[in-house]
Amino acid sequence: MEQKIHQGRNVKRFREMLNIKQEALAYDLGEDWNQKKISMLEQKDVIEDNLLKQISAVLKIPVEAFQNFDEEQAINIISNSFDNGSIGYQKNDTCTFNPIDKIVQLYDEMIALYERILKEKDEMMVRLEKLIEK
Incomplete structure (x- = not known):
């Protein structure tokens, strides 16, 4: 109809x-x-x-x-x-990377970023202390 x-x-x-x-x-x-x-x-x-x-x-x-x-x-x-609501997904596709490795990599990058932020904070504190002393 x-x-x-x-x-x-x-x-x-x-x-x-x-x-x-x-x-x-x-x-x-x-x-x-x-x-x-x-x-x-x-x-x-x-x-x-x-x-x-x-x-x-x-x-x-x-x-x-x-x-x-x-x-x-x-x-x-x-x-x-679309299969299961996912675009571009085919049943025979396999993951080409280890998801756990990606998580570890992101964690390492986060730690490195945190360490850089702490270092910059320490440098800023030293500069501020020098300005206050003058």
């Missing part, structure tokens, strides 16, 4: 993704528009082509996006394209 694409809902989705309020879209569409009219527009299954072109120009989104976007299809594509 083929599902119909709800163009008004698509306008709302894209408008919200762009973080644009209904009032702002109404303002950009012209004096004939207000928030209530935008709300009613977003409830329509099919929107006239010339109006979709106007909305497309304002939101800078192709008309085809409003006419063809189907959330359920997008979710199916995403869920079938």
Whole structure:
């Protein structure tokens, strides 16, 4: 069974993704528009082509996006394209480094940084003591 694409809902989705309020879209569409009219527009299954072109120009989104976007299809594509929600992961991939070695390396770098900070603090204290003595 083929599902119909709800163009008004698509306008709302894209408008919200762009973080644009209904009032702002109404303002950009012209004096004939207000928030209530935008709300009613977003409830329509099919929107006239010339109006979709106007909305497309304002939101800078192709008309085809409003006419063809189907959330359920997008979710199916995403869920079938990725394994366990991880991008670029394949089951046969193996780790090319030892994670414990990486942790030890990070720990050593942290200790070295801490020692540098202490040394700089000591040098700063010596400078301050010299300034106070003068």
